[in-house]
Amino acid sequence: MTLGYIRGFFRKMSSSASAPLVPVGVRGMKVLDRDKFLRNIKVPILKVKEENLSKITQISKSYFLKLEDFKPVRSIEEGEDAIFKKCIFLNPEKVSQWADIAESDRTALTKLDVTESNFDNKEIQLCYENWRFEAIFKAVLPENEEGVSGFSQIGHIIHLNLRDHLLDYRPLIGQVLVDKIKTCRTVVNKCVSIDNTYRNFSMELIGGDEDYFVTVKENLCIFQFDFSKVYWNPRLGKEHERILSYLKPGDCLFDIFCGVGPFAVPTAKRKIKVFANDLNPDSFKWLNHNAKNNKVNSAFFKSFNKDGKDFICNEFKDYIISLCKGDEKLDGTIHITMNLPAMAVEFLKYFNGLIKDEDLAEKFNQEIIVYVYCFALGDDHVAIAKKMVNENIGSNITSLITDVFDVRNVSPNKEMMRVTFKLTKEILFRTSEVLSEPPLKKLCV
Numbered sequence: 001m002t003l004g005y006i007r008g009f010f011r012k013m014s015s016s017a018s019a020p021l022v023p024v025g026v027r028g029m030k031v032l033d034r035d036k037f038l039r040n041i042k043v044p045i046l047k048v049k050e051e052n053l054s055k056i057t058q059i060s061k062s063y064f065l066k067l068e069d070f071k072p073v074r075s076i077e078e079g080e081d082a083i084f085k086k087c088i089f090l091n092p093e094k095v096s097q098w099a100d101i102a103e104s105d106r107t108a109l110t111k112l113d114v115t116e117s118n119f120d121n122k123e124i125q126l127c128y129e130n131w132r133f134e135a136i137f138k139a140v141l142p143e144n145e146e147g148v149s150g151f152s153q154i155g156h157i158i159h160l161n162l163r164d165h166l167l168d169y170r171p172l173i174g175q176v177l178v179d180k181i182k183t184c185r186t187v188v189n190k191c192v193s194i195d196n197t198y199r200n201f202s203m204e205l206i207g208g209d210e211d212y213f214v215t216v217k218e219n220l221c222i223f224q225f226d227f228s229k230v231y232w233n234p235r236l237g238k239e240h241e242r243i244l245s246y247l248k249p250g251d252c253l254f255d256i257f258c259g260v261g262p263f264a265v266p267t268a269k270r271k272i273k274v275f276a277n278d279l280n281p282d283s284f285k286w287l288n289h290n291a292k293n294n295k296v297n298s299a300f301f302k303s304f305n306k307d308g309k310d311f312i313c314n315e316f317k318d319y320i321i322s323l324c325k326g327d328e329k330l331d332g333t334i335h336i337t338m339n340l341p342a343m344a345v346e347f348l349k350y351f352n353g354l355i356k357d358e359d360l361a362e363k364f365n366q367e368i369i370v371y372v373y374c375f376a377l378g379d380d381h382v383a384i385a386k387k388m389v390n391e392n393i394g395s396n397i398t399s400l401i402t403d404v405f406d407v408r409n410v411s412p413n414k415e416m417m418r419v420t421f422k423l424t425k426e427i428l429f430r431t432s433e434v435l436s437e438p439p440l441k442k443l444c445v
Contacts, residue, residue: 021067021093023131023139030168032175034128037136043092045122047076047084052112057088059108063101065089067130068180087122133180141169148173152234154227155214156185159203174207185209188228203228219244219266221294225286231259236339239407239418240266243337243371247272250332254316256308256347257340260286265294268301275319277304277311308340312350320428324360334368336423341373341416348372348393351423353430361429368423373407376417381406385417397421 064072098116152159174187187207212228255264255276264276284305322328338344376384403420
């Protein structure tokens, strides 16, 4: 066994023996007690002169003790050490002795007159204000169980979906997030799954103010709404942006389940004609508010508060008939967005044989692209999404599908998918028996 190996072994042991930077003695706390997060801990320091301070801090930056409300470079109190003026606090999880600093950094520090003689230890007191919320949750919540794995932030609201084993910790989790995230004033936990009729869900206030009116920015537009009554998912921002990039001047958009307008409002703002629909009266209210607030020209925007079936079988159908008769003019493509992944595919059947007039079919020459969203559960999400579209539209249209895109992961083995396909004349003007209606949607209580 070589001398170098022995030194390396003891160096590793010394580093691993350093005190971990976590709160202690708070496991199982259900009501926040900030005083119990006080902790005295000994940490390594470098005592340095003011000469070349900027160069010294640049070299040692990767070893800094980084905590909330804590400055790693501080002035040494008068009388504490007459020679040195500054003290650099180092992370004890990275450094417990001078040799733990990388050799190249030690060499660079030595050239600046910082050597092992500058290395020392100092006791400090840490408190609740110094810990990040991740460290607090790790120290408090049950061990060997999934913690607060993630959350969404909508304006000043943080939205959680807590597992059952964390429900007893709701008051603590809510208060910690309000304390630690500066832009947060309200924390809610989802109580039940999304209602398929109005796309909202029951929520429980677990921290902060009971204020659900939010303002968010997306795709150069400002959206305002009551988050407790409508659907909004900040994780869909990139998907909204992707679809917007497909629309060109001269096109037209039918947004069948438009919500408060993340597709519809930016599209109309670009002077592309939009027909926007949502069954939820609150979504309809905020949709119109957002269109007005973003100064959308009413010539490019029409809104409807209807069921998706009625919107397809009336507004969309009438528009296609008007195009065939020459009453409407359109130079570009018709785009149809169907962002109701829990049941949007069930509405595809209404496109099948929508128009019965065969004379109009001869006059129809318009490109229509549909973007329909669905939840795919299983191993092959692409195949599952295609199958759902084929089954619900009533025929095999695989050759018309141009893209199957995985939008986001919802839960283990469950993906939100977007299927893009061409809606052709053969489908719209098909003469076939009326297909059965989708199951009745449950009433929103």
